[in-house]
Amino acid sequence: MLPTAPIFDFHGGIHPEQNKTQSLTLPLGRPKLPKELVLPLGQHIGQASRPLVSVGDSVLKGQTIAINNGFLSSFLHAPTSGKIIAIEDRAIAHPSGLSDLCIILQPDNVERWCDLRPMPLWQESTKTDVLTYLAEMGIVGMGGAGFPTQVKLQGAQKNNLEYLIINAAECEPYITADDMLMREKTAQLVQGIQILQFLAEANEVLIGIEDNKPQAIEQLQNEIRARHLENQIKLAIVPTKYPSGGEKQLIQLLTDREVPSGKHPIDIGIICQNVGTCVAIYDAVVLGQPLISRITTLTGDAFSQPQNVEVLLGTPIDHLLEYADCDDATLQRLIMGGPMMGFTLENPSVPVVKTTNCILAATAKELPQPEPEQACIRCGMCEQVCPASLLPQQLLWFTKSQEFEKAEHYNLFDCIECGACSYVCPSSIPLVQYYRHGKSEIRDAREANIKSDHAKLRFEARKARQEAEAAEKEAKRLARAKPAPKKDTDKKVAPATQTETAKPSANDASKKLKVDIAIAKAKLKKLEKTLTTAQEEERTESITQLQLEVNEQKNTLSQLENELSTLAPAPAKAPKITNSEEAAVKQLKIDAAIAKAAVKKIEKAIKRAQDINAPELDELNKQLQTATLRATDLEHSLATATTALEQARSAQDTSEKTSSANNASTTADDTQLASKKLKIDVAIANAAVKKAKKNIEAMKAEGLDEASIDASGLPQKLTESEAKLADLQSQLAQLAESSGNKETAPKEGTTNPLTEQIKKQKIAVALAKAQLSKLKKKLEKEPENAAEIHIAISEKQAAQTAAETELAQLLNTQEKN
Structure with a gap:
């Protein structure tokens, strides 16, 4: 007898009837x-x-x-x-x-x-x-x-x-x-x-x-x-x-x-x-x-x-x-296949393939028709037998209600479709069929998104090409329309004439570079999305090649931007937020989420250990303390990094606005174009505000409480939309004032930006109060998560205090005015 390797165990599993002896009574046949x-x-x-x-x-x-x-x-x-x-x-x-x-x-x-x-x-x-x-x-x-x-x-x-x-x-x-x-x-x-x-x-x-x-x-x-x-x-x-x-x-x-x-x-x-x-x-x-x-x-x-x-x-x-x-x-x-993971053949003429390991010809007594599906009684047996440690009941609800994003978040694709959950379900719910449907819908949605991105990229490339062709035609028209310089022109005038002649050429080069930059950005965006998809689907063979293409495209974009800045040097701006800073904050968010999940996993293990008085309970408690400290540190680091990033964005926006204000020498055509774009952005932002308000009113009409409305994210979306609208209206007013064009200014009845800021701040205060109230209720219901909830409560209290302080300052400013 050879020595055997050690054996461990996995979560769940079932013990159905084996029914293996009947096919082993005869020797191997050869039809x-x-x-x-x-x-x-x-x-x-x-x-x-x-x-x-x-x-x-x-x-x-x-x-x-x-x-x-x-x-x-x-x-x-x-x-x-x-x-x-x-x-x-x-x-x-x-x-x-x-x-x-x-x-x-x-x-x-x-x-x-x-x-x-x-x-x-x-x-x-x-x-x-x-x-x-x-x-x-x-x-x-x-x-x-x-x-x-x-x-x-x-x-x-x-x-x-x-x-x-x-x-x-x-x-x-x-x-x-x-x-x-x-x-x-x-x-x-x-x-x-x-x-x-x-x-x-x-x-x-x-x-x-x-x-x-x-x-x-x-x-x-x-x-x-x-x-x-x-x-x-x-x-x-x-x-x-x-x-x-x-x-x-x-x-x-x-x-x-x-x-x-x-x-x-x-x-x-x-x-x-x-x-x-x-x-x-x-x-x-x-x-x-x-x-x-x-x-x-x-x-x-x-x-x-x-x-x-x-x-x-x-x-x-x-x-x-x-x-x-x-x-x-x-x-x-x-x-x-077998009775657990196999599938019914409607046509007996289908052929044997490389993966055909079994043909099961079952009688009605052997595999009777399943009972009609009944309502879930929440017995939890499906979770107990799931070998992948999933939550089959949650996945069923999400799949039935078409909430596929939530199902994917709950690791739907980790389901191996073994059928153990369906086997033990007392309500005869075909759980595996629901999961297969959910996976199929998610794959279809991904393919549709990829096709949509490709279509958008083709549209943007076509638009950029048309703009480049139009710019080229305009340059040729201007060249034909300009009279040739006279031979006896005064020498002092010649340099000015040459400069004026050179201007359209420089403008044309600048326009062409801007078009090339737009195309390069679109290509980079497409490559990054393709790389993300490849990483999610674990296509290791193409990840390296895609990463090289992304880096090469970034270098190309950087060269084009450098050429543009050399051609038309821009005024000094605030330090630009780099992709590494954005990625660092994003990575902190991911690490914080992983740390929270680790805490919950250890708490769940402690609960199981307490039920069976396991000897490793002390070790698990130590792990919980370490994991909780790590999660707390990551939360604080994330808050600090997020604040720094927001300040950098604010400084960059201020610099860009100042640079735009200093560019008073723009032509009338450029001013009109900017004004037209701002008006469109204002209209879009205004529509977003109205839509958010309408959705909130509809939820209130349905009888939902404030906590449910807050959980939907609509109040926060409304606040962001109103802030964006106020900012756009302020930019439009500044543009009208700098150009002296009264038509560009907001019409009568437009809300005062200060009033909008006060309104926005009031909403922020109310939102912070509601979230704080929700966290306190959560603390009462989930005392086992007290450490994590206390941290969140402290952060929300700080946010509420900051919002109330800023609101008081705005109200004082309004009284003085």
Whole structure:
């Protein structure tokens, strides 16, 4: 008996009926060739493959018939020799039941192989060559979404790996494909793990397997001992619990490490691979065979002969139903995958793909129709079993009410859709279906935003181009309209004439530079948004390139701005707020939020420890004190930095206004243009004020209290809009006074700026009082968060005092006037 690795635990989990023995009574089956093989071009996550063959072509077994079509894509090979009879849309194995482009292969029953090219000297080859070879062999993950293996291993090469974990848990009920694979191909599995370790160079290799597979465990131990790999590969036997086979859950079981929200295992030095992937790597490297078949479980009470079969990719499901003697009369539901995470097949003619691990033919008694959905009784059982430590009840409410931003904030995308919450729900609520809908809506919204940004960028570029063309035409018109200088012009007049002639040229260059700067800013904004999206989606392959493009675009923008300042030197301005200062404040906000979350997490752990009288309670209390102090320090640092940034912005705005006032030599056309823009801005700001007031009145009419209205953020928005309106009106009045144009000045009835400031300050005082009252109520309801709430109360009291002082000063000024 080999020594086993230590085992830990993860939150939640359930113990459904296993139903694994019925498919292990018969040996591994090998169905005969069907009449045709249907090979979808999209059998994995990412882009679909691109076909290399045409209708009428004859192909050999193992021949490449489609190549990768992008970074996240894979090759596709002919599972047998035959003829391509069609390339058309066919129904595919997908929850949507939709069709996709497929290559239809008619077998010739000869099984003639193409020339195989194994890599017997793989240990002497470079890792890049081996990864390229695996990509050409079409190897993808065989236990999940079908992530291309070479992409996953490329990420491993960029990080120092501590663990290479081989996932042999197979926790889903009914499925025994991996169990049979480990029994039938133990030697190939171990050699495949050795090849993976050569590519990953992890400090430790762990095989995680559930204790309900005694025969596979024994054979693995014997094979590891026979190859003298006891010091290189450790077997970790974990208790049977669903979903211990989930990637993040298995990592927590074997290493006691938790993958952070929004991150991947590679970010904490861990990589996981399925046992089926390991055997596929062995077949490709040692035998030269591409991925053209897999082991699939045929199980369920509707089968007379449930068993595991090694089946060619593209084999129609109805061919397998006939092979295992499925009783159509008793068949109620046909499911691809297990009962927890699988999906119903409406069309039995869909084909087997690289990720098909089980076909479940269930009777009505075996999988009865779910009960009608009822109202949530708030029992909390879903939270207790969630392996991702989420709040399923909150996510359900947010998804039902279309509050997808809140659902995303509550880590909706950390849901692995295991179905444990739906399994224990006494109200029969299909929670997973709601979460899938919410994820889909969020993805659609993101794509719409990206398209909108692209459209906006195209519009801005077109507008800038049109302005540049108009400026060029105007310059040419002025050049044609100006009379040529006379030969006998007095020499003293010549310099002035030359200067006047040079003015339009300088103005034209300035206009062109301004247009170039506008285009550069638009490009920079687009690149930064693309970079942010790539960072959120963890697309590590493109983040570096995008960062380089952002830096290059910033340099280009800086050069253009320097050229503009050299061409027309501007008066001295206040120090400009840099992006680093903005980023520092933003980072402080993020750190403060993380610190608050850490405090809450420790408080929750203390509460659990108190319930069970855990010995680590003292240590948790110390951690809470440290975390609370850190959160308090970050809050104070954030307040100081925010105040400094606001003062810098105020100084910069004052400098810009002074610079604008000193530029009294602007032309009449420029003055009119500025006046027109200010009038438009005033109208927009006025509309925003009216809209905010109208929304507040509507909320009051609905009977909402002041606290609810404050929580909506509308009073604060109204205050900001009124302040902006007063500022714009003041600028418009200054422009009218400096230009002597009475039409530019505000019309009669326009509110006095001082009155607007007083009104704004009164609202700020009322808002501070309401927020302070709300915090005091919160303190009564949540005494466990007293430290954090006291800090917030102190800040609000200071803000209220400052607002009242400023209001008193404004009222005194109004009385004097």
